[in-house]
Amino acid sequence: MTEKVKSGSRNVAIVGPYLSGKTTLLESLLFVTGAITRKGSVKDGNTVGDYAPEARERKMSVEVGAACTEYNDLRFTFIDCPGSVEFCQETYNALMGVDAAIVVCEPINDRVQTLAPLFKFLDDQEIPHLVFVNKMDRANIHVLDTLHALKAVSSRPLVAHQYPILRGEELTGFIDLVTEQAYQYHSGAPADPIPFPEHLKEEEHIARVEMLEALANFDDHLLEELLEDIEPEQEEILKDLKLELGADLVVPVFFGVAEQDYGVRPLLEALYREAPEPEVTAQRRGIKAGNNNPIAQVLKTFYTPQGGKLSLVRVWQGKIKDGTVLNNVRAGGIYRLCGQQQNSIMCAEAGEIVALSRMEGIKTGDILTTDSFEEILAKAKVVEPVYALAIIPEKRNDEVKLSGAITKLLEEDPSLMWEQHGDTHEVILWGQGEIHLQVALDRLRRKYNLPMTTRLPQVPYKETIKKQTNAVHGRYKHQSGGHGQFGDVFLDIKPLTRGEGFAFKETIVGGVVPKQYIPGVEMGVREFLAHGPLGFPVVDVAVTLTNGSYHNVDSSEQAFKQAARLAMQTGMLQCEPALLEPILRVQVSTPNQFTARVLQIVSGRRGQILGYEGIEDWHGWDCIVAYLPQAEMQSFIIELRSQTLGVGSFHWDFDHLQEVPEKLTERILANGGHK
Structure with missing residues (x-):
């Protein structure tokens, strides 16, 4: 059943919500392919991914990590992406350079909504993706219910690629819906074929028919076979899965327990057979065949303690050799990464993701080439900052070093922003939330010896x-x-x-x-x-x-x-002097099941609701428009996320100045300008 593949590499991002088990899945993929001989754990802080001190201290991914391995005749580069919404920029940047993505989630229907923004990004960018329902050993809901919940947050049809076999809450094996062969899992070894479990015949049949009908929506021949009750050939089904996954028309679903390696080998085999070749991805991104001039795109920038600056790039076209000059900068070295391990190579081929060293002046998202190039490659949009802290160096003499260090921080993480406020004269660091800014401050202290004191920014009253x-x-x-x-x-x-x-x-x-x-x-x-x-x-x-x-x-x-x-x-x-406060026009995006809660949050912060309506290209989501005093915005994102499973977001613009209520004015003046 395994067919010969055209190209020698595949690049796959591992994405999903916080605590879904992405880093554990990466460990399992590396283990079953022989890249590592012993698996680490997030708890013990010894995984290939999450090697940065900031990640290990928090036991969570705070930046993307790359790891290369080989399976059969393919080289896979897996990109482990953060799950926290506060580090979504890392994920979006990395996704722009992969051939496919594995969306990892838990079998908890109440948390499926957290996948909605990720599914939307993948579909907007037409990135092929599969779903791996992890932690099936903790499942307490029916498999078909899980599929139904997932379908509600995806604009693409989800199709079960396999059906799990459970004994109580214990995952013991699976049924391949293409071959209808059942398998039993074994710890540390491939699954063995077993007789078909008759008690699952009806449920398996329902799932298989749904898969075939979804594929038939894009294949007239398969549709005719189904209408005439003709059993399609397995090769035809696999061909359709490959074509329709590669075109981001369907989303295959797998089940497993990454911690025990259950379901990892079937997932890997499906990626081997069905993930699109790099050439297909390049064509989808607008790279025309026939030109061999090197073209690459920076997916992530690292400043490492030993090796200095590293630029993780996807090579879209041509070859990059040691010493190649890209955008007038000579690459100081080429490396394949496996976590923090760097393996030097002399040349990177089209389709590979590698690290280039000492690319000074090159930023995340940049398109690299040897000559002038029309930027047809899409970049991930930079997410807007929603949380801020005023920062002050603990040592006054360090003020002169601050701008240079922050510039490097912004090269690593474009979703950070800083400003010297014209009215309050504070240095303000903007980001995606409390943890995001704390990680940035930890890096300032650890990498650049710049410890900071922080406070909430002053409101620029007039x-x-x-x-x-x-x-x-x-x-x-x-x-x-x-x-x-x-x-x-x-x-x-x-x-x-x-x-x-x-x-x-x-x-x-x-x-x-x-x-x-x-x-x-x-x-x-x-x-x-x-x-x-x-x-x-x-x-x-x-x-x-x-x-x-x-x-x-x-x-x-x-x-x-x-x-x-x-x-x-x-x-x-x-x-009669009067105090004025800045009023922002805020547009809040939220699943409509949380709209009433968000309206209460806005009203409770002295907000004036201007209206709300459904978002045109996002089914089940509302956009609430309101005026909110800037003084009420500092913790707004924290409360919004807590009331929307972490998926609520907002865009804001300054709108006008408005007189502060008299009682609040007295309190602000008594507190020296603070609410």
Whole structure:
């Protein structure tokens, strides 16, 4: 049944929710193919994947890891991807370079919803994928119920490739739905053929008919056979599975227990037979055959303690040799990876995933080539930041090193972002959640010796005025021997409509304030408005210079600047200062079963709900649009995820400034600008 394959490599991502057992599955795949002689465990911190200290401390994947192995005449490169939503950028970047993906999940129907964003990404990018239902030794639901739950979150039809044989809650074997041969599992060895279990005949038949009918939707010949009750040939079924998996038309489903290697060999055999060849993937990505110039894409960037910078790349076309110049950068070495182990090679062929060393200036997602190249290769969209911390080096002298270290962090992880905030003057690190930022801070400390202290970012409050005052007098007179300082002004101050900013004009008549001093008046006004009577920048204010006086000898631009500041200090207190807070327009995406909860979260955070409706290209999901004060957003993502099984997300934009309620204003001012 095993057919000769065209190409010598396959690249497969292992993806799925947190705790589904992806890293354990990788260990099992490496063990049954002979790449390792002894399996590690996440608990013991000795797996091939998750070798970074940040991963082992947390017992969870925090970045992708690559591992090469061989099975029959194929070289497989498996990419172990993080399951936490906070590290989804790692997963999306890696998926852009693979031939297929294994979606690992648990047989728990209530958690199947966590697969929805991943399924959507795979289908939007037309990435072939299989499902491996892991931990079947803990299953307490019917197999067909699990299939039904999975189908509800996938836009592609799921087809069982095998049917599990259970004794109570113990997985003992499986029935291959193509051959209808039953097998019994053995610990540490391949499964043996056994007689067909008659008590499963009806259930197996239902699953097999569903598989054949799903395949027949894309094969008229198979459809005719089914209509005429003709049993299709096994080779025809396998051919359809390969074609329709490769075109992302169907999603085969497997069952097993990765910890015991159960179901791993049948999964591997299916990948060998049915996963698309690299040439097919390249064509799907828009690479036209016939040109041998090297083209590669960076899937991940590592900064390693020993080897420096490594760029994990998918070679789409041509060959990359040691010393090849790509994007004007000479590759310092080529390596096949097996976790943190690096095996040096002289050349990488099209279809392989390898690591290139010392590619300075090259970032994750970059397209690499030896000449000019039209970027037809799609890149994973960078996910938007949703959580922030203000960071301060523990040692003040380290401030000069911070920007360089953060630049390297961003090369490794493009979903991080940083800014020097113009109003609060804080250095703010943005990411996908608490754990995501803590991992980044751990790397700053471990790799770059930059320990940080953190705090929640300040809200960039502003202030304005509610009423007008006229002819506010400001006089600055200073005598200290020799020439003195004299400036004298009268100002009108009035509020502007929200969003108009600041306006300054003068209506001086008769030269009572000479023209050369008027810029000093405006400068004094602007300097005062940078820090108003409530302690925040002032907006939406108009100031008019209406009158004044000067001294032929003692007046100067500097003196009029000081006079204007004095007038503003007096006048602004008469104008009823008011505190303003930034209001964001937020679009929340959530499964519609959680919509009511999300509406309550928004309302409980002083939000104004503008409406909600179904997302056009995502069945069963709603988009809620609301105004939310920025002061209420810091922990919003944490509560949103806790109420939506971790899958809720949001996009935000600044919309407008709005007056803070009076009671809340008192609390903010008493706390020095914090809610």
